[in-house]
Amino acid sequence: MRSKALALVLIAVTLLAVVIAALSYRATRPAITPQEAYEIHREQLQGIAEASSRYEGAGKGKYQPPKGFVAPQLDR
Structure with a gap:
């Protein structure tokens, strides 16, 4: 019985x-400055803009399905 209690105490400790240790690591991690957050956000927006410009013929705000897309046929 004593060994079980000792094992439980060891596990708890x-x-x-x-x-x-996890909380102290998180507390010592350097925070992201507002300038760094702005740069990350700007890079993400540029990536989205480049990806969306690849769809030729798509007007602003209009959905252009990927090439080879076939709409499913509904059984009626």
Whole structure:
């Protein structure tokens, strides 16, 4: 009975140590500055703009399905 209690205490202490280590790592990680966040967002928007410009003939705001797309036929 004593060995089971000791094992449970050991597991609890180990789990507590892991949680504390994870939280301390997260606290010491450098924060993203507003300038870095702006640059990341701008790069993502540029990627989206480049991908959307690849659809030839698509007007602004109009959906252009991928080449080879075949709409499903509904059974009526």
